[in-house]
Amino acid sequence: DVLVGDYADLVFALAVAADRSFLIALTSVSEGQGGDDSITGGDGGDLLVGGAGTNIAATTLTLGASSTGDVKLQGTAANPLVLNNTTQNIGTTSTRDVLIRGNVALTGTATQNLTANRNITVQAEQGTIAITGTDQTIQTNGISGGTMLFKGGVAANETVTVSASNKQLIQSLDSTLASGVRIEGGDGAGSSAVVLYTGTGQQTIQAGGNVSVRGGAGANSIGEIRTATGSQFIVSTTDMDVTAGTGSGAAARIVDTGALNQQVGEARRSGNFVFPYQTDNITVTAGADAVAEITAGGAQQVYVSGGKLQVQGGSGANALARIENGAATQQIGCIASFSSCLNAIGTLNLLAGTGSGATARITSAGQQNVAVNSAINLTGSAAAGGAASLTGTGQTFNSFANLTLTAGAGNGANVLVQSSAAQSGQFSSITLTGGGGAGATATAQINAATTQSISGSTTKLSGGAGDNSIAQMNAASAQSLSFGSTTLGGGAGANSYAQIASTGANQSINYSNLAMTGGLGAGSFTQIVAATTQNISGGNMTLTGGGTALAPVANTSATIQGNSQVISAGNLTLAGGNGAAGGGSDAVLRNLSGNQSVNASSVTLNGGAQFSTTGILNVSGGTQSVSGSNGILLTTIAGANNNTSVLIQNLAASKQTLTAASGGIGIINQGAGGVSVTSAGTQQL
Secondary structure, X not given: OOOOOOOEEEEXXXXXXXXXXXXXXXXXXXXXXXXEEEEEOOOOOOEEEEOOOOOOEOOEEEEEOOOOOEXXXXXXXXXXXXXXXXXXXXXXXXXXXXXXXXXXEEEEEEEEEEEEOOOEEEEEEEEEEEEEEEEEEEEEOOOOOOEEEEEOOOOOOOOEEEEEEEEEEEEOOOOOOOOXXXXXXXXXXXXXXXXXXXXXXXEXXXXXXXXXXXXXXXXXXXXXXXXXXXXXXXXXXXXXXXXXXXXXXXXXXXXXXXXXXXXXXXXXXXXXXXOOOOOOEEEEEOOOOOOEEEEEOOOEEEOOOOOEEEEEXXXXXXXXXXXXXXXXXXXXXXXXXXOOEOOOEEEEEEEOOOOOOOOEEEEEOOOEEEOEEEEEEEEOOOOOOOOEEEEEOOEEEOOOOEEEEEOOOOOOOOEEEEEOOOEEEEOOEEEEEOOOEOOEOOOEEEEEOOOEEEEEOEEEEEOOOOOOOOEEEEEOOOEEEEEOEXXXXXXXXXXXXXXXXXXXXXXXXXXXXXXXXXXXOOOOOEEXXXXXXXXXXXXXXXXXXXXXXXXXXXXOOEEEEEEEEEXXXXXXXXXXXXXXXXXXXXXXXXXXXXXXXXXEEEEEEEOOOEOEEEEEEEOOXXXXXXXXXXXXXXXXXXXXXXXXXXXXXXXXXXXXXXXXXXXXXXXXXXXXXXXXXXXXXXXXX
């Protein structure tokens, strides 16, 4: 059954073999009289419109079917289907499925609507599919678990392009059972699927199911959502994935190259109103030889409501996965509050891929704000260049998550959190572990180009197995740190040190307990250093030089060094190690200028076995004051070589004061090394 508007010409062709006639063309006789035409499949039946190179010339064209019927649009290489109308309605609210396949071009010069209750499937074959509108709406209205699929073909260059120039809305109901949206490259080379918006308004894709953007199996068969001129709003009620395909260059992208806003995922609220399409998880995964990315030229928000945001490099060389924006603010997650956000991100993973140079990164050329509740993990891989990074121009972590940076075994498999301006963050725990191995260097670093203010409970920095595989927390300007139990350990690789440094200004560190231990590799020292004033206070503090009696190691000292140094501790213990010729294994508090003040419940200095200095040293400038309320003890160990020393030393021509309210001051020499309390100025004990 076919229902059409008045004043229309219907042209049928007789198919002798089938013993029936087929409608091959419908044309309005007069635009004024027959310009609005509706063609509807009979009750329970489908409506099939096949390509014969002829347009259904109606100003307003509606193609529909019943709730148990489908609208099918098909074209071939020989007979493409071309429909060009001012207003174009493909499917209605009564239509079950809209199925568009083959070689098809649909154009709505004013308005274009594709509507179904279940599935909308668009797949190229024997040519391309182009769905083009000015104001474009593509939607499914049911909650039957259907899918909106836009997929490239199996042969080369069988592309699908969905584009709008003024308004673009692709949506299903806000329900976990509703249709998702899949945009997928095909199996043929260059058979891409692209949703494109060229207007200056907003490109909107919102789905009750998953939103999936995937590259295909064919070379350069990309899956892409793109605008260069408008803003972008892409959300889903369940999960979102941007996944590169198996084909070479089969990238997956959500891209806004303009200067307007991009939002991917939803987690916001405004008081009692919770924004629809709350997004559970987002993954961005590179392929064997293809990138996956979410990028914006302007401001960018990536929201997940309590679930996981994961960015993972691929299995091929240089298979990059990234989230990145231009000079404006980047918001990764939102801070849970009644006024603005339902949930922060639960877990943020940046995982390097298994391919050489297969990095994972989140980068902002502007301010970067990160809100995560449970865990932030940056993990390098065993592949060369398998790195992971989180970087911004100004960086704020509104989070009490566990922050874990684990460098990989591959050379250059670095992990990095870095701000090119100020950096601040609150964490539950902080763990930095260098990696590498034989012939491989991989570092773990948190760096700020200006000020750095970071807090965490358990904090651990460990050098790696590879040479130069450092673990470092560094600020080029003032550094303010507040930690719980804190451990710095040198690594097994040469020069694989662990360091906290303020290289350009003052340093303030609060801790509950602090342990610093030199490593087993030459040059694997541990160090806390400040360029100007240094104030460190907390509970028990232990510094231990590296090396062992059976395996002495050069340059494995544990050192705290600064200027106008104020050290406050519970029990303070310095223990020299087993150094080697050309480099000691010291345990030292060193003040380079200004006054030095060391206050502790007890002060214990134990000498090392060889090539070691254990001491509290005031190198130049102001006074030196050392106080141990329960005693001060300096001891060399039995059998120590004569190249060891234990000392409290004031090299400045100033006053040295040692105070032991109870327990006294003890100096015990059991070996060939020296032990002393000396001052180039006056001395008061």
